[in-house]
Amino acid sequence: MSLIHAEGLTKTYRIGDIDVPAVRGVDFTIEPASFVAFVGPSGSGKSTVLNMIGCLDHPTSGHISVLDTDVASLDRRASATFRGNHIGFIFQDFNLIPVFTAYENIEYPLIMVQNWPPEKRRTQVLAMLDAVGMADQANKRPDQLSGGQKQRVAVARALVSNSKLVLADEPTANLDHDTAHRIIELMKKMRDQLGTTFVFSTHDPKVMREAEVTYTLEDGRMAANSGVTHA
Amino acid sequence: MLKLIQLAARNLLRYQRRSLLTSLLIVIGVAAVLLFMAISGSFKQLMIGQITDSMLGHLQLHRRGYVASIESLPLNMNMAPQMVARVTKELQQEPAVAAVSPRIKFGAMFSNFTETTSLRINGVEPEAEAAVLPLLPGRRLDGTRDGALLARGELLVPVLVARGLKVSPGDTVVLIATNRDGSVNGKTFKVRSTLESATGPGGRDGYIHIEDARELLRMAEPEVSEIAVRLKDPQMLDPVAVRLQATFDGVKNKMGQPALELHTWERLSPFANIAKMIDVLTLAIKIMLVSIVLVAVMNVMIMAVYERIREIGAIAAIGTPPGRILGMFLAEGLMLGTAGTMIGVAVSLAAVWALNIWQITYAFGQQKGLLLAPALGAGDVLATAAIVIVVAGLASLQPAWKASRMDPITALRHV
Ligand SMILES: Nc1ncnc2c1ncn2[C@@H]1O[C@H](COP(=O)(O)OP(=O)(O)O)[C@@H](O)[C@H]1O
Ligand SMILES: [Mg+2]
Numbered sequence: 001m002s003l004i005h006a007e008g009l010t011k012t013y014r015i016g017d018i019d020v021p022a023v024r025g026v027d028f029t030i031e032p033a034s035f036v037a038f039v040g041p042s043g044s045g046k047s048t049v050l051n052m053i054g055c056l057d058h059p060t061s062g063h064i065s066v067l068d069t070d071v072a073s074l075d076r077r078a079s080a081t082f083r084g085n086h087i088g089f090i091f092q093d094f095n096l097i098p099v100f101t102a103y104e105n106i107e108y109p110l111i112m113v114q115n116w117p118p119e120k121r122r123t124q125v126l127a128m129l130d131a132v133g134m135a136d137q138a139n140k141r142p143d144q145l146s147g148g149q150k151q152r153v154a155v156a157r158a159l160v161s162n163s164k165l166v167l168a169d170e171p172t173a174n175l176d177h178d179t180a181h182r183i184i185e186l187m188k189k190m191r192d193q194l195g196t197t198f199v200f201s202t203h204d205p206k207v208m209r210e211a212e213v214t215y216t217l218e219d220g221r222m223a224a225n226s227g228v229t230h231a
Numbered sequence: 232m233l234k235l236i237q238l239a240a241r242n243l244l245r246y247q248r249r250s251l252l253t254s255l256l257i258v259i260g261v262a263a264v265l266l267f268m269a270i271s272g273s274f275k276q277l278m279i280g281q282i283t284d285s286m287l288g289h290l291q292l293h294r295r296g297y298v299a300s301i302e303s304l305p306l307n308m309n310m311a312p313q314m315v316a317r318v319t320k321e322l323q324q325e326p327a328v329a330a331v332s333p334r335i336k337f338g339a340m341f342s343n344f345t346e347t348t349s350l351r352i353n354g355v356e357p358e359a360e361a362a363v364l365p366l367l368p369g370r371r372l373d374g375t376r377d378g379a380l381l382a383r384g385e386l387l388v389p390v391l392v393a394r395g396l397k398v399s400p401g402d403t404v405v406l407i408a409t410n411r412d413g414s415v416n417g418k419t420f421k422v423r424s425t426l427e428s429a430t431g432p433g434g435r436d437g438y439i440h441i442e443d444a445r446e447l448l449r450m451a452e453p454e455v456s457e458i459a460v461r462l463k464d465p466q467m468l469d470p471v472a473v474r475l476q477a478t479f480d481g482v483k484n485k486m487g488q489p490a491l492e493l494h495t496w497e498r499l500s501p502f503a504n505i506a507k508m509i510d511v512l513t514l515a516i517k518i519m520l521v522s523i524v525l526v527a528v529m530n531v532m533i534m535a536v537y538e539r540i541r542e543i544g545a546i547a548a549i550g551t552p553p554g555r556i557l558g559m560f561l562a563e564g565l566m567l568g569t570a571g572t573m574i575g576v577a578v579s580l581a582a583v584w585a586l587n588i589w590q591i592t593y594a595f596g597q598q599k600g601l602l603l604a605p606a607l608g609a610g611d612v613l614a615t616a617a618i619v620i621v622v623a624g625l626a627s628l629q630p631a632w633k634a635s636r637m638d639p640i641t642a643l644r645h646v
Contacts, residue, residue: 051640054548057640077552077553080553082550084549084551085550087550088549089548089549093541095541095542097238097545099238099245100238100241109550112234112551113550113552
């Protein structure tokens with residue numbers, strides 16, 4: 001049973017009277033516990049695809065199911081609930097809550113999105129801090145952390161509520177090569193430990209090499225060599 | 232919930248100066264309103280007290296038409312004895328009434344045997360009058376100041392008239408009056424004491440015993456010009472007036488029309504308009520306070536939402552329910568309003584306390600050394616605080632709503 005399945009997925013934005021085709025009919029299937037990258041140059045449609053998987057955006061046509069749910073049919077509230085329950089997000093510019101410590105940022109989804117009891121919450125947050133190697137930085141605020149550290153906290157936040165799927169749009173674009181590499185390594189390690197599916201986008205060749213499955217987008221279409229599985 | 236409050240507090244502290252300035256605005260507004268209410272309220276209470284407790288009483292009852300011609304002090308519009316007896320009984324049965332004082336009012340010439348001037352004379356029953364006007368005995372400036380208000384054969388002279396005619400306590404003077412039939416009569420009185428002027432048109436009011444008045448006017452039967460009434464609770468003025476009006480409307484004259492008219496002190500004294508002005512001013516500055524809070528809080532919250540668009544996009548993407556995002560910003564605005572209100576209330580209470588320590592006095596008309604005693608009722612404080620906090624909430628509602636409706640992708644892309 002595949003985790004994500006898309007067929008003829010299309011997204012056309014309309015600016016004034018002009019149609020801007022962002023994604024022009026792509027098909028793909030993503031299996032559970034896989035480590036998938038959408039790659040391609042800027043403007044090729046990577047973010048648009050990830051947004052549709054994450055039910056942040058509705059396709060213009062085509063079909064997409066995530067965890068056997070037709071996410072295109074969800075309304076605002078239902079898609080918020082679906083994201084809260086099943087999908088973790090990692091952003092390019094970290095997007096941690098500036099007034100919260102690392103600990104509190106990781107705890108956030110367990111309080112504000114789900115309703116975990118305090119004791120269970122604490123155990124989980126501490127485990128996550130430990131897993132991403134940030135246990136000693138728990139009480140620092142984002143502005144006291146480096147980019148790599150912030151992204152580690154973001155990874156922990158994406159995983160803390162046991163999401164089946166983590167979407168990361170250009171998670172390394174704001175990091176230097178070494179740090180980028182270590183974040184991808186961390187994500188892969190978490191996938192190994194927890195069996196979470198990671199789908200990320202990148203235009204960095206070094207980063208895309210780390211993916212096990214790569215979908216290449218060109219101008220909103222799947223390139224010929226798409227869906228290749230690496231060792 | 233706790234986390235929501237924590238988040239709101241930290242976000243407010245994140246923009247310290249802005250939060251501080253906004254709450255300062257609220258503090259100043261709340262303090263201004265409460266202090267104005269305390270001081271004007273004290274002034275109003277004091278002035279009303281002077282008027283009702285040393286001159287008018289709370290209510291006055293006359294024969295219909297008397298008040299319209301009150302300036303000429305007509306003697307042909309008195310209430311007959313049976314009427315007085317009936318009315319007095321009705322009044323004494325009303326539980327809200329504390330005291331009742333019948334008066335005969337008339338114009339008289341006042342002479343020290345060399346000079347003459349005119350006076351407005353109140354013939355009163357000393358105990359009843361003192362019970363209706365508790366401040367009247369204290370307005371006696373010299374002479375015999377203790378004991379009954381006055382005794383038979385004695386006269387209380389307004390101080391300005393006494394000075395003008397060089398009359399002192401103990402002196403013998405003459406009052407000359409024309410009665411209803413046009414015949415003139417005179418009677419000597421001993422000046423018991425001079426009477427301090429009160430606020431309002433009280434500068435020519437002299438007091439004698441009601442029996443002396445009847446003698447001077449050669450009344451065949453004990454008539455009364457007006458009945459002054461004191462209530463146990465002045466706050467109950469309007470409902471009691473309505474109730475008594477209904478009772479006295481039942482008293483008809485020979486033509487079958489209501490024979491009596493009842494007036495509250497507010498209808499008899501121009502100060503009532505000043506008191507109303509104070510109320511209008513209070514309302515006006517309350518409206519200003521509401522506007523200040525509305526604009527200040529809304530401004531801050533619009534900025535808060537605008538600055539945090541990407542943060543909002545991220546928490547929305549993560550799956551934070553829109554209602555909770557709304558709650559976050561609402562909590563922030565409410566907290567700002569509450570903090571400002573609490574400090575404002577504290578400042579006002581401290582200021583009121585200080586004003587009472589300093590014992591500020593002022594003069595009003597002829598009266599000097601009136602003590603300002605500002606006081607804040609718990610009801611006023613709570614009402615003002617509630618208004619400000621509710622307005623702060625309302626002001627945050629629109630920005631908070633906007634934040635909760637934001638599209639995550641658009642918000643995340645915001646630079
Ligand atoms: N909200 C939008 N409105 C109009 N055009 C958009 C919008 N979002 C993306 N696009 C366009 O769609 C195309 C694909 O964008 P995107 O998915 O962001 O590409 P990538 O993430 O690969 O850089 C681009 O041409 C972009 O300009
Ligand atoms: Mg992109």
